[in-house]
Amino acid sequence: MAFTDVETAQAHDAVNTDPTGEDLCKLGILYSTGQGGTIDYVEAHKWFNLATLMGCEAAKYYRQEISDEMDSFQISAAQRAARDWLATRH
Known part of the structure; x- marks a missing residue:
């Protein structure tokens, strides 16, 4: 899927x-x-996590796909980044 500028x-x-x-x-x-x-x-994982929290079903699939390419440290970093982003929104 390609996106325009x-x-x-x-x-x-x-x-x-x-x-x-x-x-x-x-x-x-x-x-x-x-x-x-x-x-x-x-x-990417951070944004897919957040999209999933907001009810985007496709994000669940994409998150799983890239998780297979990541190690546990990268996944932890992405989860931490998602939590940090949420904390700054409130």
Whole structure:
């Protein structure tokens, strides 16, 4: 799934406003595929975790897919990053 530059910018902008689960899932896809930069599974996992919390079913599948490519330290880092992001939102 490829995103346009506009879609990529919208996904990043949504994080600073009122993101939906789909917005966060889109960020996960961007980071997991390296679109617009390098592949970052920790960052992708973080966004998939958050998207899942917001009810995005597709994010569960994507999170599992990249988990298979990660070690336990990376998964822990992603979970910690998701918790930190949530803490700054409230």
